[in-house]
Amino acid sequence: MTYELFYWPGIQGRGEFIRLALEDAGAPYVDVARGPEGVKAIQRVLRGEGFDGPPPFAPPVLVDGPVVIAQVANILDYLGPRLELAPKDDAGRHQALMLQLTVADLVSEVHDTHHPVSVGLYYDDQKVEARRRTTHFVGSRLAKYLGYFERVLSRNAAGAQLVGEHVGYVDLSLFQVVAGLRYAFPRAMAAVEPSVPRVVALHDRVAARPGIAAYLASPRRLAFNELGIFRRYPELDLVAGE
Amino acid sequence: MTYELFYWPGIQGRGEFIRLALEDAGAPYVDVARGPEGVKAIQRVLRGEGFDGPPPFAPPVLVDGPVVIAQVANILDYLGPRLELAPKDDAGRHQALMLQLTVADLVSEVHDTHHPVSVGLYYDDQKVEARRRTTHFVGSRLAKYLGYFERVLSRNAAGAQLVGEHVGYVDLSLFQVVAGLRYAFPRAMAAVEPSVPRVVALHDRVAARPGIAAYLASPRRLAFNELGIFRRYPELDLVAGE
Numbered sequence: 001m002t003y004e005l006f007y008w009p010g011i012q013g014r015g016e017f018i019r020l021a022l023e024d025a026g027a028p029y030v031d032v033a034r035g036p037e038g039v040k041a042i043q044r045v046l047r048g049e050g051f052d053g054p055p056p057f058a059p060p061v062l063v064d065g066p067v068v069i070a071q072v073a074n075i076l077d078y079l080g081p082r083l084e085l086a087p088k089d090d091a092g093r094h095q096a097l098m099l100q101l102t103v104a105d106l107v108s109e110v111h112d113t114h115h116p117v118s119v120g121l122y123y124d125d126q127k128v129e130a131r132r133r134t135t136h137f138v139g140s141r142l143a144k145y146l147g148y149f150e151r152v153l154s155r156n157a158a159g160a161q162l163v164g165e166h167v168g169y170v171d172l173s174l175f176q177v178v179a180g181l182r183y184a185f186p187r188a189m190a191a192v193e194p195s196v197p198r199v200v201a202l203h204d205r206v207a208a209r210p211g212i213a214a215y216l217a218s219p220r221r222l223a224f225n226e227l228g229i230f231r232r233y234p235e236l237d238l239v240a241g242e
Numbered sequence: 243m244t245y246e247l248f249y250w251p252g253i254q255g256r257g258e259f260i261r262l263a264l265e266d267a268g269a270p271y272v273d274v275a276r277g278p279e280g281v282k283a284i285q286r287v288l289r290g291e292g293f294d295g296p297p298p299f300a301p302p303v304l305v306d307g308p309v310v311i312a313q314v315a316n317i318l319d320y321l322g323p324r325l326e327l328a329p330k331d332d333a334g335r336h337q338a339l340m341l342q343l344t345v346a347d348l349v350s351e352v353h354d355t356h357h358p359v360s361v362g363l364y365y366d367d368q369k370v371e372a373r374r375r376t377t378h379f380v381g382s383r384l385a386k387y388l389g390y391f392e393r394v395l396s397r398n399a400a401g402a403q404l405v406g407e408h409v410g411y412v413d414l415s416l417f418q419v420v421a422g423l424r425y426a427f428p429r430a431m432a433a434v435e436p437s438v439p440r441v442v443a444l445h446d447r448v449a450a451r452p453g454i455a456a457y458l459a460s461p462r463r464l465a466f467n468e469l470g471i472f473r474r475y476p477e478l479d480l481v482a483g484e
Contacts, residue, residue, distance in 0.1 A: 048393075052397075053337050053405070054337050054340065054341055054394040054398070054404065054405055055393065055394065055397065056340065057344045057390050066333070067333045067336070069333075069336045069337065069340050070344075071343040071344065073315075073343065074336055074339045074340045074343055077319075077336070077339065078332075078336050091295075091308070091311075094309070094316055094319070094320050095295050095296050095311065097311075097313070097316045097319065098296065098298065098312050098313045098316045101313040101315065102299045102312075105299075108350065112354070112358075116358050116359065116371065116375070117358065117371065117374050117375050117378060118375065118379075118382075118383075120378055120382055121378070129358065129359065129371050129374070132359050133358070133359050136359060136360035136362055136363070137360075140360075140362055141360075148299050151290075151297065152296045155290060155294075155295075155296065155297065156296070163295070
């Protein structure tokens with residue numbers, strides 16, 4: 001069974017959380033919009049062509065035979081048991097999904113640092129608001145979120161992952177968040193990282209996993225850029241207090 | 243088994259999506275922070291006292307014996323099969339969760355109309371940005387989201403709900419969104435509603451369900467107010483083009 005992922009071809013974006021799970025597990029998949037059909041493939045699936053059930057609102061979209069689903073955390077909850085990247089029990093599954101949705105909230109706040117007014121406007125049209133929002137993000141939200149995940153790690157007796165006894169999709173997602181935050185806010189991250197050693201260590205362990213290491217070294221891993229969620233704008237590279 | 247819900251006692255907020263599911267099903271539950279312990283109960287559960295596993299980042303939190311989980315969509319995915327408010331098959335479950343997470347995205351965008359810069363600032367400190375963000379919300383996002391749910395309803399052969407063959411938690415949530423949007427943006431909703439008749443009809447059907455009708459008439463249903471997600475500020479009661 002080959003999974004089909006539909007996501008914008010030029011960015012890591014939200015699709016990257018799905019790619020990391022598929023790559024870590026060595027699951028067969030096609031990144032459809034990076035093939036010859038391009039973004040028309042995304043438009044086709046958003047229109048609901050070729051399948052029953054609710055169409056997706058936005059990519060990323062996962063197609064698994066007749067199953068067509070969107071929303072990162074939902075896709076990962078679907079893939080988790082199939083890729084052995086989630087706890088098997090019902091309570092553990094919902095703990096993982098809770099954490100993934102908290103990652104999603106953090107990712108949305110990062111997105112809104114450069115798009116605080118509207119996704120329909122260019123960054124250049126909301127730079128004043130972006131700077132103000134970023135001041136608050138690096139001043140309080142960043143440390144609050146990373147400190148939360150540090151606390152979650154410290155409470156897990158198993159120690160090396162956020163939930164359960166094995167590394168799962170939410171650990172892969174936290175790796176991606178740390179990598180993205182380092183790209184977007186290098187000064188703020190340099191200031192915060194010493195207070196979240198378990199988060200940093202988890203990032204390093206995930207990066208060293210065979211499937212992830214191979215992926216990161218491959219051309220399938222796109223570089224961060226200023227079209228994605230994590231963007232490096234010098235004027236937004238602030239630290240708390242600025 | 244009595245469920246325990248932990249949420250801010252003075253607002254509908256995100257907790258309301260959980261309350262509606264519990265009330266529709268007639269499930270036994272305690273709205274803990276509206277009892278004598280007040281918000282200290284929320285602080286206790288956020289600190290992770292009295293249970294194992296990851297603590298929640300923020301309310302609403304559901305406690306079901308040893309299971310402690312947060313995030314609205316996650317809680318509803320957990321309750322869905324238990325309250326018979328979700329499809330039973332795995333594909334249907336993930337279709338419902340996809341739709342709920344799209345509701346959550348809409349709710350976050352509504353929240354950010356009055357808090358575009360920071361949750362740590364008062365509305366009065368971000369009124370200029372709030373007006374600009376609201377202009378874009380009522381100008382494009384509102385119709386895009388409601389039009390999406392209209393399309394989802396039109397594709398479901400069963401006709402009367404968003405997914406599957408029975409009304410589920412996501413239908414209850416869409417009811418709440420329509421009610422909240424009518425409160426916050428009465429002029430924009432009056433302009434949009436004629437183009438989404440299935441969404442409006444679903445709202446009305448949900449409001450008439452016995453459990454929901456009894457709840458809405460009870461003192462347990464708090465009124466909308468300017469501390470919640472859906473707020474009525476005259477200066478933000480805009481329509482597309484303003």
